Amino acid sequence: MNTQENNLRFSRRNFLRTSALASGGLLVGFNLFTACKSEAKPPVDIANLNFNDFNAFIQIADNGYVSIFSPNPEIGQGVKTSMPMIIAEELDVEWDKVNVVQAKYNKKEYTRQVAGGSQSIRFGWDALRQTGATTKQMLINAAAVKWGVDASTCKASKGIITNEKGETLGYGDVVKEAASLEVPENVKLKKPSEYTIIGKDAINVDLKNIVTGKPLFGLDYKAEGMSYVSVLRPPAFGQTLVSFDDTETKKVTGVTQVVKFGDKVAVLGTNTWAAMKGKKALKAEWSSNKDLENTEDHNRILNGILDGKDFEVRRNDGNVASAFKAADKVIERTYHSPFLPHNCLEPMNFYADVTSERVHLVGPIQTPQWTAGRIAKLLNREENEIELEMTRMGGGFGRRLYGDFALEAAEISNLSKKPVKVVFSREDDMTDGIYRPAIKYRIAASIKDGKITGYHLKEAAVNGNMYDLIPNFFPAGCIPNYKVSTKNYQSKITTGAWRAPYTNFLAYAEQSFFDEIAEELGIDPLQLRIDLLQNVKNTTDEKIEYSGQRMENTIKLVEEKSNWKEQKEGVYKGFAAYYSHNTHVAEVAEIEMKDGLPVVKKVVAAVDCGIVVNPTGAINQIQGGVLDGIGHAMYGDFSFKNGKPSKKNFDTYRLIRMNETPQVEVHFVQNELSPTGLGEPGLPPAGGAVANAIYKAMNSRLYSQPFVKELEENKTEVRG
Structure with missing residues (x-):
C-alpha cells in the first residue's frame, strides 16, 4: 500500500551544478523533479545567461541576495511561491531576500515541466531540500577555508555563517570561493521542528504585480508588429468547412488579413476588437451532417451501456455475483453528470512568431514540453528551434493541458508570415472547449447480516473517463467482493481532464451512496467509513492508492x-471523505432552510497532505476547491443539441455567486510526512457533503448533477 511518504530517489550529481559568476556570485543549478539531464551545464556568466542552455538554478549574488528560477508553470496553485520556500528553508536565508523568477521551457534539461495532477510539491520535495542544504554546506565550507578552520565548527543561519570565535561572514562574502569547491556528498537536512520558513505563511510572490496590474498573464503579452487573431471554428462538433466569403470582413477597419487553415478561418487585425468584429462578418457554409450529437442521445446511449x-x-x-446472490438485500443506484466546460477567468490565448530561424512562443500553458513537441511536428521543425516562454495562467483546471490554442497560433503565424496572438472570446472558450465528459455511474452493494459483502461500480462515459486509478481508490480493499467495470461511447465532442479528473463526480456518487447504505444499516455515516477502513489499514496490496489510517485520521479530525x-435546531449536516491526487480530505457541509429553501452556510474541511509548506496558500487551495466543487455540483449544466453547445456565456451558464459562497473552515492533520498536492483534492468531497446535507434538510436524495436542476424537476427550488 502506498502511504504517501514519498521517499523519491534522486542523484545528487544529476541535479546539482555550480559555477562561479564573473560578478563574484555563485550559480547553483538544480532540477525540481530529479529529472535534470546529467550532461546539462550552467552558464559561466550570469550576464550572458541563456535560458535555453540552462533554466533551473539558484543565483547567489555577492550582496547575499538569492534568485531562484522556477521552471514549472504557475497556474494559480502557488508552486512559484511554495517551491522556492522549500529551497530557502534548507539554504537558511531570510525569505525577504529571495527573488523568484519564472524560467522558460527547456527540454534539454528537464523531462517534467508540467502543471497538473497536484504533483509539483510531491515530486519536488526531496530534490528541493537537498539542493538548498547542499548549497548551504558549500558556503559553510568556503567560509571555513577562508578562516582556516574545520567546517564542522561553523554554522549558518539567515544567510550568515558563524565560527566558534563568533566571527561572521555573509553568504555573499564567500560565493566566489564556494564555486571552486567540490560539491559535498552527505549533507544534513533540517528536522521539521527546525523549520523557520516552511509551515509559515508567505504571501504569493506575484501578488503585488497581480493587484497592481503588472503584465504577468498571457493576455498581457505584446510584441512589436504583432497581429491579433480571432478564429472562426465549426459551429457544431462534427461539421466541416465547405466554403467562406470574407468580402465584408476585409471592409472592417483594422482587419489586415484572412487565413484559412483546416476547417477554420483566422482573421488578423491590429487589435482584438477588429479581429473579432471581422470574424463576425465572415460568411461561411458548413457541412450538413445528419448525425450531429445531442445530449438526449448521449443519455440514452449511456443508459444502454x-x-x-x-x-x-x-x-x-472475490466474487461479487455470489455475494449479491447470497445477500439479504442489494441496493442499486444510478448517478448522472453532464459535460462541463472549464471557464477559466482568462480565456485561451497564445503568441507565436514563426520565422526561418526559430519558432518563438509565449503564453499560458500547463504542458510546455508536449505542446512544443506537437508544434515542432506540425511545422516540420526541429524541437531545438522551438523557444517557449510561460506566462502566469489565469486559471487552467485542465483546459490548458491540451495546447490546441498554441498550435493554432503557430500554424497561423506560419501561414501569414507574421507574429500573431490568438485570443479566444468567452463564447469561443465555452463553445470550442475540451469538456469534462458526461458520465453515468451505477453502483450496487450487497448487505448480509448487517455488513456490506459486495460492491460493484459500473461507469459509462462519453469518450471514456480517466479511470486508471478509480479501481484502487476507496472502497478498494475495504469490501471482500469488489468489482469495477467501465465502458465508453466514442463521441466527436472533445473531452479531457477537468479539475480533479476521474474523482470530481465519482466522489459525489460514491459518498452519497455510502450515506444511503449507512441509513439502511442504521449506522452513523462517519462510523460506517471508519469501520470499512479497518479492513484496508494493514493491506499488502500495492495497487491500493490511499492509506486507511490516514483517511481514518482525517475523518476523525473533521x-x-x-x-x-452536536445537533443544532435548523442546521443539517452532510459528510463526505475522499482521497485523490495523493491527499486525503474529509468535509462536513452545513445546510439551513430559509423561506423553504436550503442554503449552504458552512463547510468544515480536514486535510492530510503531509507537511504544509505555506499555510496561507494551502488554505486558499482547499477553499477554492470546495467552492468550485459546490458551485458545479449545484449549478453546472452543459448540454449539446445538433452538435452545438447549449450555452455560450455566463448569461446562461450558471456559476456559484459571491453571495452564495459558504464559510469554508480548513484544518490540517499534523504529521511529518512528505507533502502532497492541494490544487485538486478539496473539490471531490464537496458535492457529496452538500448532497448528504440536503437529504437531511429536505428528505430528498439527489442522483444527478446539477442538484438545482433535479430539485426543480421535483418541483423544489434551491439556492446554494
Missing part, C-alpha cells in the same frame, strides 16, 4: 472540528 454487458473489468476482488454529533 449500463444496462448491457461487455464492460472492461478494472478490478475484481468529526471533531465540525462538532459532527
